[in-house]
Amino acid sequence: MSDPLLSSRCGAGLRHARLRCAGLRPQLTILSLLLALPLTSPLTATPATAQVQLSCGGTLLEARGAAEQERAIRRLQLSLSLEAEGPTSDAALGLLQTRLAAVRSGLQGLGVEELRVSSPSTWPRTDSRGRPSGVQASLSVSGRLTPAALQPLVRQVGALSGVRLAPVTPLADPAQDLAVRRRLLAGAYEDARAQAAEVAAAIGRQRLEPLEVQLNGGEPRPMPMMARADAAPPPFDPAELAAPKDRLSLLVRFCAR
Numbered sequence: 001m002s003d004p005l006l007s008s009r010c011g012a013g014l015r016h017a018r019l020r021c022a023g024l025r026p027q028l029t030i031l032s033l034l035l036a037l038p039l040t041s042p043l044t045a046t047p048a049t050a051q052v053q054l055s056c057g058g059t060l061l062e063a064r065g066a067a068e069q070e071r072a073i074r075r076l077q078l079s080l081s082l083e084a085e086g087p088t089s090d091a092a093l094g095l096l097q098t099r100l101a102a103v104r105s106g107l108q109g110l111g112v113e114e115l116r117v118s119s120p121s122t123w124p125r126t127d128s129r130g131r132p133s134g135v136q137a138s139l140s141v142s143g144r145l146t147p148a149a150l151q152p153l154v155r156q157v158g159a160l161s162g163v164r165l166a167p168v169t170p171l172a173d174p175a176q177d178l179a180v181r182r183r184l185l186a187g188a189y190e191d192a193r194a195q196a197a198e199v200a201a202a203i204g205r206q207r208l209e210p211l212e213v214q215l216n217g218g219e220p221r222p223m224p225m226m227a228r229a230d231a232a233p234p235p236f237d238p239a240e241l242a243a244p245k246d247r248l249s250l251l252v253r254f255c256a257r
Contacts, residue, residue, distance in 0.1 A: 054211050056255035061199055061208070065192030066249040067184045071172035073243060075113070075144045078153060079166040083138045089122050092137035096120055099162045103141060106157040112143040144171070147238030172244040184248035189213070192252040205256035214251040 054060075082099055086092035100117065107115060120139040127133040145153060150168065158165045172180075196208055 054253065056209075056211060058207075058255050058257035059200075059203060059205055060211075061196045061254045061256050062251065063192040063195040063199075063254070064249060064251050065188040065190070065195065066247070067187030067191060068245050068247040069180055069184060070243045070245050071176070071180065073147050073170040073238065073241060074173040075171045076147055076150060076153075076238070076241075077142070077144055077169040077171055078107075078112075079140065079142045079168075080157070081138055081140050081164045081166070083136065083162045083164070085125065085134050085136055087134050089135045089137070092122060092135040093120060096137040096139065096162070099160065100139065100141075102160050103157060103163060106160065107141070107143060107145075107153075110145055110149040110152055110157070112145055115141070115143040117141050147241070150238045150241075168241075170238075170241045170244050172246075177246075180246050181248065184246060185215075185250070188248050188250045189252065192250060193254070196252065196254045196256070200254075200256040203256070207257040209255045209257070210252055211255050212251075212253040216249045216251070 080103070082096065082103060084092050084096035084099055086095055104115070104117075118140045120137050122135050122137045124132055125134045125136050147170075153168070154165065157163060193208065193210075200206070200208055
């Protein structure tokens with residue numbers, strides 16, 4: 001009998017991929033199918049090359065497994081909009097540039113990483129009677145900070161003129177993404193295999209052979225926290241932020257014998 005966990009790994013690193021392993025026959029992946037095509041074949045696969053027939057000499061069982069892992073917060077993704085007004089476009093953009101300098105200085109003082117500033121946009125403003133009343137200018141700023149910088153981000157940068165803070169997003173260490181995905185893949189497969197094993201035992205089947213694995217998800221789903229400049233003490237505590245969670249689910253078809 002083939003190793004179920006080993007069989008599940010033929011899809012590690014592929015998202016929304018369909019993998020098929022035909023019982024005890026040599027495993028056939030999408031990659032091997034593509035490599036088997038002649039070099040002169042068109043890139044668009046025909047139904048004959050894209051389909052692999054599943055063969056089961058017993059009972060076909062289908063189970064969906066899932067796994068998730070909570071991760072430590074490594075960085076905070078910040079995003080804010082900056083606005084300014086003036087009687088003319090030139091005046092609005094000049095004030096916006098002055099305010100941007102203050103924001104940039106404040107963020108750099110907090111050790112911001114990957115600072116990004118969009119190009120500005122302008123549009124006319126009108127009063128209650130629909131008459132022109134000036135020009136509005138705005139741009140957006142994003143970057144990454146350490147969790148310890150949450151309080152000064154809110155109270156110092158968020159209090160600057162024209163700043164509107166968006167929710168900060170906790171981020172995990174990207175260096176651990178591959179290891180976490182592998183653990184999620186193994187956990188989700190074991191969850192599906194355990195469910196199928198229960199059903200197989202109930203109908204008197206002893207052996208399970210994985211036939212097909214369909215991966216779903218795998219993207220981290222960080223939980224945002226609203227950063228507000230007008231919040232009262234106590235200070236914002238990064239430990240209260242919802243930790244990022246990685247989730248992965250898969251659908252496995254087994255042949256129970």
